Amino acid sequence: MTRIGLVVNPVAGLGGRVGLGGTDGPDRPRVALSLGARPQAGARAAAALGELAARAGGPARDGLLVVTAAGPLGADSVAAAGLADRIVYAAAAGRDTTAADTAAAVRAVVAEDVGLLLFAGGDGTARDVLGALGNVHCPVLGVPTGVKMHSAVFAVGPRAAGEVAAAWLGRTGGVRLRDAEVMDRDEDALAEGRVTSRLHGWLPVPDVPVRVQQRKTGSTTVSPEAVGGIAAEVAERVGEGLLVLGPGSTTRAVAAALGADVSLTGVDALALRPGHPPRVVARDAREDTLLALGPAWLALSPIGGQGFLLGRGNQQISPRVLRAAGGREHLLVLCTEAKLAALGGRPLLLDTGDDALDAELSGHLPVITGRRRTSLYRLAM
Known part of the structure; x- marks a missing residue:
């Protein structure tokens, strides 16, 4: 079977429509929900998997196994896409998921020898994935579900993520890996009135230029x-x-x-x-x-x-x-x-x-x- 990994940050992007920016920090998701925010990360992850399944088709689809974490950390999205899963991590019951759950889920998933790790989140989630992988080499692709997403590790949209995943797993079109930047907003620069990003590291990403986004470049002086x-x-x-x-x-x-x-x-x-x-x-x-x-x-x-x-x-x-x-x-x-x-x-x-x-x-x-x-x-x- 073809194994693909999936880890979802269920609170990614909650702050977007309610004007909070990101949801990094322990209290931000609850504040966003209190303002009427609706979770979207799981649905966007499911859309990516659905596109992957559609492009795989027939026997190849039946041979897909998604290695993931329980509930909103991934399994819910796999079920919505109608694919088979193997659950290798579950967050403790009775509490909200945290960055530590993301990291633990990533480590458990990549230990199963997956051909590609899909993660759904934003720049903060990308940093969590980077830290969790350490020296482990595993191809990675972000399903964009955060707010900012300055990093170059994301597809341009959920369905594009499924398209790129299918190309990589099927080795079609001579797709290769490239080291893509993991970025996050530079809060010091923002305090000075500049929107720019800070580099935190690199992750190996399938190189499909039109369907995988570029990193954000810093703001320049406008005449x-x-x-x-x-x-x-x-x-x-x-x-x-x-x-x-x-x-x-x-x-x-x-x-x-x-x-x-x-x-x-x-x-x-x-x-x-x-x-x-x-x-x-x-x-x-x-x-x-x-x-x-x-x-x-x-x-x-x-x-x-x-x-x-x-x-x-x-x-x-x-x-x-x-x-x-x-x-x-x-x-x-x-x-x-x-x-x-x-x-x-x-x-x-x-x-x-x-x-x-x-x-x-x-x-x-x-x-x-x-x-x-x-x-x-x-x-x-």
């Missing part, structure tokens, strides 16, 4: 001329109305050029009116706050190096919010020409968690790069 031009274009397009700004240094600089102070890592909303200073109507907004705003313009900037437009660090802008705001027609993509060129032609990426919406948003869209300046660029899922 006042470029920012001013983008801001003027945004103001003209919005006119009198609501403008929701996603996180990032570019959108923050554009807001400052408009005359507003917004957060660096949160989602904020401005009321714009020609000839008047902008008014902040929501700061560090949650999904429910954005839904209450109704139709609005959504100003987003892709993550440097990765190219993600939706699904990384801005989960508050959920599928429901996107539809309520007006969909594709109300999407303003903001990016300097230098940042766009650094992507090397790779598309801007979508991972909203709603495949139908991602397909609807995909295709070419004008990217605002300055005053009266746009570049037609491809969005893909």
Whole structure:
């Protein structure tokens, strides 16, 4: 039988839609749940396994065995995907799972000689996997279920993870391993107003460039001329109305050029009116706050190096919010020409968690790069 490992961090990503950022820390998951967060890691892991099973097909599917941990740490996702499992670890009953459970599950799973370890989580989970493996060499691939995911060890989406896993296990297309960076947000830099990441190590990942994401690159200084031009274009397009700004240094600089102070890592909303200073109507907004705003313009900037437009660090802008705001027609993509060129032609990426919406948003869209300046660029899922 073909053995594949799976470890799920069941609380990964809980903080996204409720505006908490990550869920690292003992109390954060409970706070997120109290704010109405709904677990999604297990379902996204199941989607990855479902894609793997579909691509394996027939006898190959019947020969798949998923080595995993009990309950929400993996077995629930395996059952949802309809695959056979072998449970090699169970967390103690009556308590929440912790990073120690992730590490123990990883060690137990890789001891079973799996051909690939899939883990579902974010950057914090990637660090736990890195620490648990130590000197053990095992191919690894992350199913993106966290909030930020600056690391280069994740597939671009759950189904992409299943696609890459199938290619690796089937040895199709000459897939090889590469050492991919495990990154996490640099909190010291964030305190100084910069969004950048710190390197923690490397993990061996199947090298499928289009389906495995790049690491996030640090924010760079944006020229006042470029920012001013983008801001003027945004103001003209919005006119009198609501403008929701996603996180990032570019959108923050554009807001400052408009005359507003917004957060660096949160989602904020401005009321714009020609000839008047902008008014902040929501700061560090949650999904429910954005839904209450109704139709609005959504100003987003892709993550440097990765190219993600939706699904990384801005989960508050959920599928429901996107539809309520007006969909594709109300999407303003903001990016300097230098940042766009650094992507090397790779598309801007979508991972909203709603495949139908991602397909609807995909295709070419004008990217605002300055005053009266746009570049037609491809969005893909």
